[in-house]
Amino acid sequence: MRSVQDHLAAVLAAVGPVAPLDVALHDAVGCILAADLVARRDLPPVPVAERDGYAVASHETAGAGYESTLSLPVAHDVRAGGMPLRLAPGQSVRISSGGPLPLGADAVVPIEETDRGAARFAMQRPAVAGQHVRAPGADVRTGEVVLPAGTRLGARQLALAAAMGHGRLHVHPTPRVVLLSVGDELVEPGAVRPAEGTVFEADGHALEAAVRDAGASPVRVGIVSDDRSALREALEDQLVRADLVVVTGGLSELVGDTVKDVLATLGSVRLDQVAMTPGFRHGFGTVGAELGRDREVPVFALQGHPVAAQVSFEVFVRPALRAMAGHVELYRPSVAAQATHGWSSPVGLRQFVPATVLGSPDEGYRVTPLGDPGSPTVSALALANALAVVGEQDATVHAGQVIHCLVLEG
Amino acid sequence: MRSVQDHLAAVLAAVGPVAPLDVALHDAVGCILAADLVARRDLPPVPVAERDGYAVASHETAGAGYESTLSLPVAHDVRAGGMPLRLAPGQSVRISSGGPLPLGADAVVPIEETDRGAARFAMQRPAVAGQHVRAPGADVRTGEVVLPAGTRLGARQLALAAAMGHGRLHVHPTPRVVLLSVGDELVEPGAVRPAEGTVFEADGHALEAAVRDAGASPVRVGIVSDDRSALREALEDQLVRADLVVVTGGLSELVGDTVKDVLATLGSVRLDQVAMTPGFRHGFGTVGAELGRDREVPVFALQGHPVAAQVSFEVFVRPALRAMAGHVELYRPSVAAQATHGWSSPVGLRQFVPATVLGSPDEGYRVTPLGDPGSPTVSALALANALAVVGEQDATVHAGQVIHCLVLEG
Incomplete structure (x- = not known):
């Protein structure tokens, strides 16, 4: 035996881990990355607006404020995906969140802090250089290891991989x-x-x-x-x-x-x-x-x-x-719990008993077997949230004894 | 706003919950049961062996033991799925785990406690009535609510439903x-x-x-x-x-x-x-x-x-x-964690900051923002295991302040 x-x-x-393979993002969900994921370019690649608003040269907005009537003419709309433009002196462009900043602009005035003008716009206060601008490489710099091998790929990791342009990932399938x-x-x-x-x-x-x-x-x-x-x-x-x-x-x-x-x-x-x-x-x-x-x-x-x-x-x-699947952590979480009452267990065999574990880390845990521990039923297992594990040397579990329990849920 | x-x-x-539907077991995985699941028959429907061995009438085994040579003739093999037989007086049948007990038998002698004989078998000790026999209804009794509406259907619940003969379940799809x-x-x-x-x-x-x-x-x-x-x-x-x-x-x-x-x-x-x-x-x-x-x-x-x-x-x-989907618990788990250092937060807005939460219930939790909390990046979010949530009234978080954190993993 x-x-x-x-x-x-x-x-x-x-x-051992299944041999790594390049798979589409869709198939990579839940998989373990088999190689470091390295950024192939800066993210964002160019300065982009972080808010919907107006891109301006901040030094041209020094006079703005509640007492002032400073407004700037609006030359263009710049949407995400547009080609970078050049800002003419004394002008502004309307820009949407994610849009590339025009050359010559260094700040974005959020639309909520303006009069929302189409031909000209007025702002409440001077813009500060860099405000609401995401600099090139602010998210990721070229060559950076953004996700190390061994990372589990969930929604947030896929977002990063996709945003960097990776359509396939090297994973343990x-x-x-x-x-x-x-x-x-x-x-x-x-x-x-x-x-x-x-x-x-x-x-x-x-x-x-x-x-x-x-x-x-x-x-x-x-x-x-x-x-x-x-x-x-x-x-x-x-x-x-x-x-x-x-x-x-x-x-x-x-x-x-x-x-x-x-x-x-x-x-x-x-x-x-x-x-x-x-x-x-x-x-x-x-x-x-x-x-x-x-x-x-x-x-x-x-x-x-x-x-x-x-x-x-x-x-x-x-x-x-x-x-x-390439996971490092192979086992369910376990807790040590006090038995609410006793039962018998065959000496020489490790006994797994469908059980209910209640409690919290603060107050401790208590474990109650479901049904007859000597003859566990499919209905007891369906209602259990844990398996109480009784060691090979134990002939009995006594009430109050601390038992190791595999937590099946949560 | x-x-x-x-x-x-x-x-x-x-x-609200998606309208309930009868779905195949395969499609019910992870769904919430929309109605109580009631047993249509006893499980098991007849007495069955819990171990591989020999079915006997216990009163005919009284003389067995190490000093004795009691053995019984073996009349048949009974496998799971066989029709219940009648045990002739003084005889035994070989039976496999799950097999229906012959009429007249009331105990199973596990094969490991015998000489494994084919025509006759010898046992180490007398059998006790009921030993290693699962009585009708031991798992589930007819009419019993085995899983209440609202139960999430995982592996163990599907095992029970399938074992009871339910091929489709009424769930919130x-x-x-x-x-x-x-x-x-x-x-x-x-x-x-x-x-x-x-x-x-x-x-x-x-x-x-x-x-x-x-x-x-x-x-x-x-x-x-x-x-x-x-x-x-x-x-x-x-x-x-x-x-x-x-x-x-x-x-x-x-x-x-x-x-x-x-x-x-x-x-x-x-x-x-x-x-x-x-x-x-x-x-x-x-x-x-x-x-x-x-x-x-x-x-x-x-x-x-x-x-x-x-x-x-x-x-x-x-x-x-x-x-x-019909869940009662709608939210991620959250913990209260002490900020390892401070940052600023816009007054009037609830701020969600990608963060690392470390610690344990015993020693408490600590939260560290990833990157610039004012401009969270897709790479910070990919490395985070939580979102730190800063209230609308807070202009700053100071080091040591206790912050509510949504736990994204685990």
């Missing part, structure tokens, strides 16, 4: 995760009159959401038969588009469960008993080489019960996906 | 947000030799990511000309698929900026000056009725500068989208 820690180490040793749910007993939810003994397929639906939440791209294949050739064919078909494969179900030692045998023919996958509950049997390895593929694809085989599958996903698959 | 608070109140008064970037000066990032004076389109790319991050579905239309008929046509075309429209750019008072006029012909949109910086001009209203549409679509018109557009999105559009 392998410890959780050893199994996780083996998993993380076998996966989002891992594509193929999900297969194995078992002749499975039927799709929504089936009108499921036969007695059939089980609704839940793992693929749940893991599709979990994969997306982890920042990867799920491909839910759906239900695959236990039949060896059907399972093998489905796996072979899907390897083309997979960076990672997760198979759920079909892991028991009974004759009809074929996942272990089929994976063995496709690559190097070992089946372990991992010292945890729920989720005792774990297949992990790589496939592809036996098929003549140029790259090995990591494969997880998880037990089919939805709680086992989801806990195993949280503990092993999610960190692997984060590593493949 | 309208206050930030009044403008936000007007926005939130004009939007994800709002579809159409993004138009207006301006003849705009060119797509990646353009090889952009003409002098052109500006790279950044708002649509940034807001596409921001909309997705807010849990809504973006449709980035891209660059639209200032030409009135082109802009009107683009808006009319997009209204069909929009629950909300965000237009960026084209808001100045100069002749070429047409957004205000075109929106006026399509519906009831007012242009306000909102007492904030960046992002001073704000269009908001609804369009559709003038076009004979059966529903009014909310429209935001935001200033084109990427920092103004993104700050305005954070302050007004994001809460509106959250409300439309």
